[in-house]
Structures are given as structure tokens and as C-alpha cells.
Amino acid sequence: MNTLFALATGIMFAMGVFQVLRRDLVKAAMGFYILFTAINLLFLAVGAYNGVIAPYANGALPDGQPSDPLVQALLLTAIVISFGSYALLLGMISVSSRRFRTVDSDEIDGLKG
């Protein structure tokens, strides 16, 4: 299971970094979200317990090894934050694409100089 997590996280990080460095801002925004998903996977992987049973369901400890509930709580927060930032980023790209008539980051160059 851990090898799978490590592989998935690594591949997603690579994809995200490649995508964030693209000139197209919409693709860069997608890379941004892929990177955050990679981080979320990493968080799942670092849980202290390796079980696959839902923890504390029905108010009692389940039989067998439960999964780590804390990383899941952290994940929820991280997902909400990354989702909010992603929506904000796409909104801003949409507004600036209307102003500049392009999403190419090389042509949006008002800050140059």
C-alpha cells in the first residue's frame, strides 16, 4: 500500500510541477490543483495507523486495525482550502483573460519593467 501511495504521489507531483510551469494560465491553474491533490495523498500516506477500516463508526472502536482519523480531518481542511484557492485563481484568470484577450502568461506583461 505504501509503495502505491509513494508512486502515486511522486507521479502527481511531477505532473503538477510540469503543468504549473506552462505558459497557459488555465493549464497552470490545473497544475496547481494537481499539486494540492498530490499533497492530500501524501497526507493520507503519513497516517499513523495503516488500517483500512473506518475509525469510530457507530460510536465504538471497530474490530481490527482502524485507519488514522486525524489525517482525514486535516485532509478535509486542506481540500476546502485548496478548492477555495483554485476557484479564486480560475475566477481571476477569467477576469484578466477578458481584459488582455489572452491567457498566455508571456503576453500578460503589465508588470514588466
Place this chain on the structure above:
Amino acid sequence: MHSPLLVAPIFIPLGGAAIGLLVARNRTLQHSIGLISGVLAWLASLTILSINLNGDILTYYLGGYQPPYGIAFASDLLTSLFAVMATTVMLGGIIYVLGCKDKSVSTPAFMPLFLCMGAGLNGSLYTGDIFTMFVFIELMVISSVVLVAISDNRLGMEAAIKYLLISAMGTLFLLTGIAALYASFGTLNMADIGRLLAEGERPVLAQAAAVMLMCAFLLKSAVFPFHFWQPDFHTAAPTPVHGVLSSVVVKVGIYGLIRMTTLMFTDEAPLIHNLLIILGLIGIFFGSLSAWRTYDAKRMLAYSTFGQIGFILVGIGWGNPVALTAALVYAFNHAFIKSSLLFITGAVSSRTAAKTSRLTEIGGVGSKMRFVSVLYFVGGLALAGVPPLNGFVSKVALVQGGIGAEQWLTLGLVVGAGVITMLYMTRTWQHIFQQHPEEGVKLKPYGDSPLAPALLIAVCVALGIFASPLLDLATRAVAQMSNPALYISAVLGG
């Protein structure tokens, strides 16, 4: 001591933001709610400081869960010092907003977002839990990004996109660091991590986490390899937001670095200190020289922040108690000087037709504004470190720290770089206030109110003349944080 007062500076601005959104149609009411919550948060942070001064470390466990399981808030003197600085400048910013004529300021969402930024700022200082710190930093980043995106400056949107992408990279570093810490210690409470590290546990992942956290904090305070977003993002912001961003928001990273080196990674601290001295020196020279050569009065102050953060980093890097005290005093004083200078520049540039602060267009605009001119002059002298202003106190403390550390080369460079500050401040003052405006330049008859910068400059002068309470406070804060066991036992034991 255990008290819910500790979360007041976080939840009062958040509540103010929520109520402000409900009454968004009535701008006057919304702005007065903003002012009231700013004042209340300021009073709460002062009360916490006075409790800390009695030697207590204040703690509060959200939801009543004992640490290391619940979310703990904790405040020692270091936290209080930074939080009082933050709430005071926030209050100054709110007062500036009340007298500001910008279009963006009258948007319904402006004041709630401004308060959210303040709540994020206070929260990231008061929290004792590293994941909660991430959440509050993100709250601060997202609200400041929106505030810059709606700025009157046309470049605001572009700068906001740029910063959101770069800050996301910083967030990735922070989250990876947090994941590494959780994998190696199974806890996210900073005091608990500090306890485990002090007991001699030293997994490889923890050192990787130290590197990751450092990258994140350096990015948040715009230190050398991660500085490139700062002048663009700060210059494009509306004036009240720029004042808060350039003076206190960049200090969150500094606070994180101090916490990291004194509470958690005390064994790795010498290595980190050496790095900080080098990065700080690069920042001092690069920032000061860029400030000298730039084309915009606000941008000059943004570059100058980059240089001044370098002075603070060098202070932390020297690492002896005197130098750490100097770094704290420097950070505290710089916040007031920089925010007041920015507010003054904003008040002057609001008189120009295009509301710009480009040096080609702002020249001579302030020639009729005697009062503002005096304020800018005093602020400039304080930034350059001329007695009897507070900048002098921080410079003297820093030099004493350097003598104590016996690092003569760095000390010489630091003192030499102070001269550049003097050069660019006097040049800009002459350019804006001492010459006649060009022929045919039309000025608006009214602009932003200079009340907020006047109050902040008054604080600067007061801190310069009555310097000993602040020095005393910083010395006690350093004494408290050089004994991390105090903080750890207060958070975990109480």
C-alpha cells in the same frame, strides 16, 4: 494560565467581518463595525500582553480537548509582542480606510476581507498548533489576494494571480513539512514536537521538515531566493492593504523562523543561523539598492521592506540574546515606521489625477502639504535610524548584538548599508515635497486623510523617546524563549 481571552483577537475581527457582510448595503455602518472590532481586538491583545508581563504563559484549548490532541492556542511574550504590533497596525489601517477615497475601498467586500486578513494574521501568531497556523496563513493569503485583485491599480489582478500561484508553492512546502513532522512524531502541537525533539528523538524526516518549514517561512516574508513576488504584489495593493502587508504580514514568516529555531529545532539552530545571516545580507543590499534605483515611491518602500527584513534576519542569525532582542525591537519598530510611510505616500498619491505614485508624476505634489511633509520627513529619519526616533533605538540594539556576536565583517556591512536607507529616503522626500509641481499638473483639492499616519508616527516618536519599556519587554521575551521548557510545560501541562 488558561483563558478564552486568547482567541478574542482572532474571533472579534472574524465576527466583525460576518456582521459587516450582513450590513453591506450601509457602508457607514459597516465601516464603523470594522473600526469597533479593530479597537476591541487591539484592546484584547494589549490585555494579553499585560497578563504575559506578569510572567504567565496564557493558553486556551479550543473545544476543551487537552493537547496534544486538541487545537491549542498559546501566548508567551514573543507572541504578544508580535500580536500587539499586528493589531496596532491593523487598527491604523482601518482608520486609514475610513478616510480613504479609493474606489476599491467602497466595495461591499472590502472591510470584511480586511478584517479576515487581520484575523488570519492574529491567528497565525497565537496558535500553538502548526496545522492551525497553516489554516490561518491561508486565510490571510486568500483575503489579501482578493484585496489586491480589486485594487484601483490596473496591475492588481495580474499581481494577485502571480502571488496566488507563488504563495501556493510556499503552502506546498509548509504542508509537506507538516506531513513530515506528523509522520515522524505523530503530533502537530509545536510544544509537543519541541518536547520530543528535546528528548533526543531525531528522525531523518524531521530534518527534512525543518528545511521545508524554513522555505515556507522565507517565502512568506519575501527573503532572498523567494523575494521576487513582493514588490509587484505590494505595490499593486490599495494603500491601506499595502501598509498592512509590507509591515506586519511579512513578519509572520519572521515569527515562524524565531519559533522554529528557539522552540523546535534548537539543535539545528546554528546551521539555520548561518544561512539567515547570508540571506539577510543579500536582502539588505539587494533591497536597499533596488529601492534607490526604482521608479515608484510605493515600490521604493516595498523594496525597502525587503532590505529591512534583511536586518532582522541578520539579528536572528547572530543568535546571542542581545542580537535576538535587537531583532525583536527592530521588527516591532519597523512595522510602525513602514506602515506610516506607506500611508503618507498613499495620501499624497491620492491627490494626483491618475492616483499613481510614479516618481515622474508625483514630483512636487506634496509641496503645499506642510503637515504631511513633516510626517514623511520624521518617518524617513526614523527608517534611516536618526536619534531620537525609534529607528535609532533598533539600530543601536542591532549594533550591540553584532558586537556581542563578534562578527565584525557582517556588522560593518550592516552599518554601511544603513547609509543607503538615508540616501533614498531624503531623495524621495525632496522629490515629493520640496520642489514645485510641473507646469499643467492638475491636483485634486482633497485626498485621503492623514490621520492614520499621524497616529502611527506619534507611536514611532513615543517609542523613540521612551525606548526602555520596549527594550525591557524584548529582553524578557528573549529570556523566556531561550528556555523552551517553560513554553512546553505551560502548553502541555496546564
